[in-house]
Amino acid sequence: MSQAVFVLASGSPRRRELLSGAGLAFVVRPAGADETQRPGEDAVSLARRLARAKAQAGAAALRDGDPEWALGSDTVVALEGEVLGKPAHPGEAAALLARLSGRRHEVVTAWTLASRAGVAQEGHEVAAVTFRPITANEIEAYVATGDPLDKAGGYGIQGGAGRFVAHLEGDFDVVVGLPVAPVLRALVACSAAPPFASEIALRLAVIRGRIEAAARGAGRSGEEITLVAVSKKQSVEAIGAAMAAGQRVFGESYVQEWRAKAGALATGPEWHFIGHVQRNKAKLLADGVALVHGIDDARTAEALGRAAAGRTVGVLAQVNVAGEVTKAGVAPQALGALLDAVRGVPGIDLRGLMTLPPPSGPGEARRHFARLRALRDVHATADSPLPVLSMGMSGDFDGAIAEGATHVRVGTALFGPRPQ
Helix, strand or coil: CCCCCCCCCCEEEHHHHHHHHHHCCCEEEECCCCCCCCCCCCHHHHHHHHHHHHHHHHHHCCCCCCCCCEEEEEEEEEECEECCCCCHHHHHHHHEEEHHHHCCEEEEEEEEEECCCCCEEEEEEEEEEEECCCCCCHHHHHHHCCCCCCHHHHHHCCCCCHHEEEEECCCHHHHCCHHHHHHHHHHHHHCCCCCCCCHHHHHHHHHHHHHHHHHHHCCCCHCCCEEEEEECCEEEEEEEHEEEECCCCCEEEHHHHHHHHHHHHHCCCCCECCCCHHHHHHHHHHHCCEEEEEECCCCHHHHHHHHHCCCHHHEEEEEECCCCCCCCCCHHHHHHHHHHHHHHHEEEEEEEEEEECCCCCCCHHHHHHHHHHHHHHHHHCCCCCCEEEECCCCCHHHHHHCCCCCCEEEHHHCCCCCCC
């Protein structure tokens, strides 16, 4: 889409990236509002008033030839009912973070879609964020980055503060600054955006927006990130809906199921295999899978290499970063030996590493993702740079991108709950 369909009455780069990544075209024209909290005004009322004021100001300033609609949004952080505001200087940011340390707070993001005729659609979403205890040194280091300044509550979840988050209740994009799905639905309802062909298409747009925002927040581009749509146990029709919306890379975990789907969808998908590879199934995989996430022993790589029969199979080494006894993957201390063994296998292209961390909060997941990146940096060589880092799923892919992921594996956020 190239022609702008609405005016974004906000200067927030986070909102801009969430929307542009979702495929929307718009004009950025920030509008101001009096952010002074009024007597008796709680966090929700304040956020909704500011979003409406910005949208109305944006609509009032529309020019000839502009789109019909203006979108306003605002985010407010509250601790036990007290609105915390936005720090204007480092000392104030440090004080806010010290107050949030080890505590649960609410993030309210409101949005309004308006035209010159008035408000058409509006709403708000609430997320609850719990920080782990933060040390004074961690606060000092984060404040020194400049990221907390002029952000509600004194932090941005996409940046270094994401490592402080022990628990998140609600949608990640609400904390980033815009609940994308309801906003997209409102834009469609007002004909400010074309309708989506399916619910899967809308979810894919939301995910793409989050990928772009997470990548930009880390100083990267969304084009560096490959979205692997985890389609195991999903129907051929659901995969087809994702393909119709532009998704091309899909991940399966059961060989026979994958072969049936590959036969039904003969053209288009790039197939990845995610999970443990049985050596007796290597021949079935080698002739149609672009990348295996991942292997944890040389014999599996050798079986895939023999089955490749003149072609090359891309593989990732799976690392059990948390040392979970119930989970596959090579131990970090044994990774070097595995890489040395796999690098010499004919027919195998060792492209990088993958991991599946234990269920945890966003900050703890980021610690595991950072460890995988550090392992890659240690073991990469000029001849084998290990460029691929496959990490992050529906609940934590934003943090994985912040820590260097090149491939994120997303299923539930795209297709909904997996059929039983």
